[in-house]
Amino acid sequence: MAYSVKNSAVVKVAGLSVAMLLAGCSHDQHYKREVNGNEEYLDAPALSQLNVPQGMILPLESANYAVPQGRAQGAVGKQLDIRPPVQALSLLNGSRAQFQGSTGLLQIANTGTSLWGQTVAALQANKFAIAQQDDARQQLTTDWISWNRQDEDHQYRGRYQVAVVAQGYEQTLMVKPIALEQKGQAVTSNTEIQRYTAQLLNDISAQLNTAETDRRNAAAANRVGSVDVQSGADETGLPNLIVRAPFDVTWQRLPKALPLAGMTVSDSNRADGSLQLSYSNLSSSQWAALGAKDPDLAEGKYKLQVGDLDNRSSLQFIDPKGHILTQSQNDALVAVLQAALNK
Structure with a gap:
């Protein structure tokens, strides 16, 4: 009996330790952004001039194999964020997505449907609060949107201007960042600003695609009627x-x-x-x-x-x-x- 009690206590302590370890790991998300491996390469010695003994004749030099001298600026080692930038996705048929500076653009063929109304509905479906809306000018300003990414230790929040511009045979959905914050501090990194601007643009685009698929399916169902x-x-x-x-x-x-x-x-x-x-x-x-x-x-x-x-x-x-x-x-x-x- 004494042995079983002791064994149970050991199991409880071990289980508590594992739980605490997992809790600690779940908070620290750096491993999702860091290069996997050691950082010994950072201690590699710099290139030095080749010392040639007097009287030795070297082969002719070729610039093809010369290693250029330079010093990289920015984060290195574990501080380097290895995540690729978020890409603006063209989820709708015939659409084109791109960035102009920090503004995300989704260009869609003008089929006569109200892209503005669909965009507002897409924001509402994603539960993104709207602070100010101007239907006549087809533009709005979102309230603060709290992003939730599992690869961040501290989450970001942002505000954006969303607009639809009609130009001939195309309608362009524009998402422009107004502010981005982390831990109450303004974020100025172009990479992070573009990451979360693209996130909003893709969320809207995905909802537009879902709505279009539902409309197409409903229309097809009405045309077919009964099936054999x-x-x-x-x-x-x-x-x-x-x-x-x-x-x-x-x-x-x-x-x-x-x-x-x-x-x-x-x-x-x-x-x-x-x-x-x-x-x-x-x-x-x-x-x-x-x-x-x-x-x-x-x-x-x-x-x-x-x-x-x-x-x-x-x-x-x-x-x-x-x-x-x-x-x-x-x-x-x-x-x-x-x-x-x-x-």
Whole structure:
């Protein structure tokens, strides 16, 4: 008994030490910005003049291999911030993003839609407070925006001027920094100012892209109406299901349709068209309400791969054992998915 008590005390002390160590590491974020390795190179001796013994004849010198003399200015060693600058991203189709001095610019084709209204909505969706807004001039000033980056020991906050300028066939979204602070002190580093200006520009651009995708999906869904599902096969002959609707429509409907068939979506990745599912069989009354028969699938975790076939989409289910569903299993799912997708 005495041994077990002592052992427990040691475990508690060790656990407390680890917790304190992790707490200390979680506060100090320098390791995310520092070069990994020692700093012995900083102690390397400077180049010296070659002393040639009297009477020795050296080969002809070539300037091709001469090491230029100079002294670098700025931070070195662990003080050097190795993070690359944040780049302004062109997330919208046909857009161009760039910087002019410290101002971030996003140039978009003028399609007749109100970029100004969409920009204000994007700021509100990101919960960025607006201090002053002039709709007539299409410009506003944000309140202080508190940034939260996990690679900073002390967080930054900034204020910005946001404006939309229409020029011929283009609309330009402009984000200009007004002030940037860290620990209550003004920040003058051009690198940090551009980093957080680009952060705001990219946040707005990402929200604009999301809104545009939602509008496109809704329009496509309204055009298609009801969809048909058929049993088929891919180019290698493996069984799959074919949905007579474009990928955007199919992807939009699946999260609402699959739970009606007993399939709960736990994760999804539009980029590679995959969904992680958990299947639980429905009751007889639930199948009757859906208007389909029990497909007799094994309960468990499934993966659904959605393919883009232009005006159609493919669905390929992978069962809990990692096997693609057979032709007969897909045949049983045709009526189930057609009923669920059209609910």
